[in-house]
Amino acid sequence: MTSTTKQKSVSPLLPVPEQPYPDWSRFLKAVWQHGMSVKNADPLLIEEHVDNAAKNIKSSMLERNEVRRIRPSAFLACARQTYYAATGEPSGDMPDNIGPTFSIGHLLHELSYAAVRAAMPKGFKVEVEKHVALPTWWPDDYSRFNQEGHVDMLLTIEDADSAKAYLPDDASKRMLVDFKTMGGYSYKKHGKSIWGEDPDGFGYLGQLATYADSPDVDVIETGALIAGINRDSLTQPLLPRFITPAALKVERDRLKMAMEMALEGSDPGEEFLIRHAREAHFYCGRGGKPGYCPFKNKCSENPTREEDGS
Numbered sequence: 001m002t003s004t005t006k007q008k009s010v011s012p013l014l015p016v017p018e019q020p021y022p023d024w025s026r027f028l029k030a031v032w033q034h035g036m037s038v039k040n041a042d043p044l045l046i047e048e049h050v051d052n053a054a055k056n057i058k059s060s061m062l063e064r065n066e067v068r069r070i071r072p073s074a075f076l077a078c079a080r081q082t083y084y085a086a087t088g089e090p091s092g093d094m095p096d097n098i099g100p101t102f103s104i105g106h107l108l109h110e111l112s113y114a115a116v117r118a119a120m121p122k123g124f125k126v127e128v129e130k131h132v133a134l135p136t137w138w139p140d141d142y143s144r145f146n147q148e149g150h151v152d153m154l155l156t157i158e159d160a161d162s163a164k165a166y167l168p169d170d171a172s173k174r175m176l177v178d179f180k181t182m183g184g185y186s187y188k189k190h191g192k193s194i195w196g197e198d199p200d201g202f203g204y205l206g207q208l209a210t211y212a213d214s215p216d217v218d219v220i221e222t223g224a225l226i227a228g229i230n231r232d233s234l235t236q237p238l239l240p241r242f243i244t245p246a247a248l249k250v251e252r253d254r255l256k257m258a259m260e261m262a263l264e265g266s267d268p269g270e271e272f273l274i275r276h277a278r279e280a281h282f283y284c285g286r287g288g289k290p291g292y293c294p295f296k297n298k299c300s301e302n303p304t305r306e307e308d309g310s
Contacts, residue, residue: 014040015121018165024175025225025240027166028116028155032227032238035115042118049110056110060102065094066294071146072134075294076206077283078272079258084295086144086262091294105181108229109152112179112238116153123162127154132216137256139263151211153177172222177240178208184232191239195226196247199276201283201292208243209251220252221245269304 016034021027034040067074075085085091113128120126131150139145155175157163163171182190195205204226213220223245230236261268272293273280285291285300293299 016119016166018121020168021166022168023242024155024167024171025242028175028177028225028227028240029238031119032112032115035117035119036111040119042114045114045118046111049114050107053107053110056106057103060106061099065098065102066091069144069146072149072207072210073203075203076210076255076258077201077203078293079254079261079268080271080299081293081295082255082258083262083267084298086259087265089295089298092297094294104231108181108231108234109179112227112229113153120155121162121166123157123159125156125158127156128152130154130216132211132214135210135213135252136215137213137252137259138210139259141263149211149214151176151214151217152179154217172219174217174219174222176208176212176217176219176224177227178204178211178225179227179229180204181229181231184230187228187230187232187236187239190226190228190241193241195241195243196250199272199279199283201272201280205243205247205251206255209248209255212248213252220248224248267302267304270299 016031019030021030035042070076070082070085075081075091117126117128129150129152131148134147134149138147140147153176155177157167157171157173180190193200200206208224208226209220211217212224224243225240226243228239228241230239258268258271270284273284273286280286281289281291283292285293285296290296
């Protein structure tokens with residue numbers, strides 16, 4: 001999939017009405033909602049992005065989706081995940097019926113791209129599925145680590161005079177957006193989470209921190225957005241959460257240390273569980289719960305600390 005840039009309107013439909021917003025989060029939410037309306041959806045953009053979604057839906061239903069190499073979206077949530085993946089430990093298989101979940105995610109991503117492109121006012125550039133270089137600290141190891149990546153969306157202010165009708169003068173000139181489709185429970189949790197402190201077993205923050213530090217993106221000093229889409233209730237609005245530079249930097253530094261340990265062959269132990277105790281059970285599968293970690297069985301079989309009831 002190639003990078004797409006906002007072009008001259010391909011339909012006579014109007015972009016989001018001019019109105020000041022206090023921040024990028026609420027501006028993006030309004031743009032997304034406006035473009036998602038059947039009254040405002042751009043037919044040509046819908047056709048383009050639904051065609052893109054169809055290719056990915058076929059792949060989701062016909063191919064296995066297990067990841068064999070470490071990449072920004074996989075094996076970064078916990079340092080022990082990174083260690084096991086780097087040392088060649090086989091990961092658990094995803095459920096055979098996971099295809100429909102991935103398919104819905106692809107469709108909602110593409111519809112979101114079409115909506116934002118259609119409704120974004122003049123003065124802003126929209127790039128979607130943009131291929132970017134990984135940070136300089138990312139391991140140069142083709143056998144174990146992906147060497148390329150792409151971001152969902154990069155928004156850039158191109159005309160400050162036009163943009164000031166929508167955003168404050170001190171708004172960052174560029175905003176990275178990572179769309180995540182979520183079930184209703186996770187959507188609510190996303191709205192309440194203290195990003196950078198609460199457990200993040202799905203690795204959303206690790207992925208965002210990696211791309212935020214890419215030389216092609218470079219928003220580690222200004223922050224980025226994780227935008228939640230509620231796949232269980234599609235009338236719910238987009239839920240963009242701003243991730244602060246401080247949270248991104250702490251996560252970036254954690255990732256760098258985890259990769260260094262993995263490359264050295266140093267087992268960090270149940271690092272995620274130690275950090276978050278009982279709060280990690282949802283992801284780790286402790287306390288009788290199944291968990292989501294692809295190495296949950298291996299990790300459970302190889303404890304590195306005494307159980308303390310936490």
